[in-house]
Amino acid sequence: MARTEIRIATRKSPLALWQAEFVKAELEQAHPGLKVTLLTMTTKGDIILDTPLAKVGGKGLFVKELEVAMLENRADIAVHSMKDVPVEFPEGLGLSVICEREDPRDAFVSNTYKTLEELPQGAIVGSSSLRRQCQLRAMRPDLEIRDLRGNVGTRLGKLDNGDYDAIILAAAGLKRLELEERIASFIEPEQSLPANGQGAVGIECRLDDVELVQMLKVLEHVPTRARVIAERAMNTALEGGCQVPIGAYAEIQGDNLWLRGLVGDPDGTKVLTDEVTGKVDDAEAIGLELAAKLRAQGAAEILEKVYGSK
Numbered sequence: 034m035a036r037t038e039i040r041i042a043t044r045k046s047p048l049a050l051w052q053a054e055f056v057k058a059e060l061e062q063a064h065p066g067l068k069v070t071l072l073t074m075t076t077k078g079d080i081i082l083d084t085p086l087a088k089v090g091g092k093g094l095f096v097k098e099l100e101v102a103m104l105e106n107r108a109d110i111a112v113h114s115m116k117d118v119p120v121e122f123p124e125g126l127g128l129s130v131i132c133e134r135e136d137p138r139d140a141f142v143s144n145t146y147k148t149l150e151e152l153p154q155g156a157i158v159g160s161s162s163l164r165r166q167c168q169l170r171a172m173r174p175d176l177e178i179r180d181l182r183g184n185v186g187t188r189l190g191k192l193d194n195g196d197y198d199a200i201i202l203a204a205a206g207l208k209r210l211e212l213e214e215r216i217a218s219f220i221e222p223e224q225s226l227p228a229n230g231q232g233a234v235g236i237e238c239r240l241d242d243v244e245l246v247q248m249l250k251v252l253e254h255v256p257t258r259a260r261v262i263a264e265r266a267m268n269t270a271l272e273g274g275c276q277v278p279i280g281a282y283a284e285i286q287g288d289n290l291w292l293r294g295l296v297g298d299p300d301g302t303k304v305l306t307d308e309v310t311g312k313v314d315d316a317e318a319i320g321l322e323l324a325a326k327l328r329a330q331g332a333a334e335i336l337e338k339v340y341g342s343k
């Protein structure tokens with residue numbers, strides 16, 4: 034008998050809730066009679082899980098609370114922004130679906146200026162992403178970049194307070210939250226290469242739940258998966274985390290997949306970029322090839338310096 038309920042474990046931020054509600058609506062539409070419920074949780078970051086379920090090689094494993102909920106069968110799925118999804122999953126869990134990508138670009142948000150180019154000398158720009166900082170500084174070394182944290186609403190509030198002349202956010206988050214009118218202009222990938230997976234949403238679940246995996250498949254978007262796999266492969270091969278100046282962005286061009294990567298110094302003095310094109314079916318190999326090309330240019334030394342200074 035087909036299952037009648039799917040439980041989504043989700044964080045409480047407006048964007049996390051939007052993504053969970055999106056998945057709920059799609060699943061309920063695709064499977065008449067199915068009820069999808071949201072289990073909201075406050076996450077405190079990584080915790081050590083000590084249940085036998087999550088033990089690998091006798092050791093406790095670092096997992097997030099959403100994953101604990103799935104491993105303990107209090108929830109069935111978790112919905113993630115792909116750019117925040119780590120490379121490895123606890124044993125038994127994995128990414129079963131990658132949904133269609135929203136706008137992958139970074140967005141320039143300002144109440145005064147229309148574009149990055151329009152910013153006056155010494156303007157104050159908010160972003161805590163080293164990837165964005167590196168590319169901004171490379172383009173405009175005169176700007177003063179200041180930290181900016183919190184969820185999308187918090188960040189916009191700080192801009193409106195006058196703390197910054199402009200801030201950089203992902204276009205996808207703003208569009209999903211119906212805040213697109215806050216975008217003064219889009220920053221094209223050639224100017225600010227997006228983070229791997231930016232704008233794409235993925236669904237994590239227990240991989241042995243065959244019926245569930247099957248029901249989730251209606252949300253799968255094959256071209257997005259190929260793009261994100263290539264981007265993540267490059268990132269993984271260079272051991273890039275979310276807080277290093279590293280970008281990866283793929284597009285599908287006919288039968289081909291084109292992938293561009295970037296590794297830089299946070300201060301923007303060194304920026305390495307390279308590209309690889311190959312067959313869509315070879316997405317992962319394309320990512321690995323690009324990582325090797327960037328390494329040959331000296332990417333590993335740059336990243337080591339960033340990690341070393343933490």
Ligand SMILES: NCc1[nH]cc(CCC(=O)O)c1CC(=O)O
Nearest residue numbers: 114116202203205206231232233
């Ligand atoms: N790092 C935070 C984060 N993770 C996902 C998004 C939204 C965009 C997306 O789904 O990729 C954001 C906000 C931002 O970068 O402005």
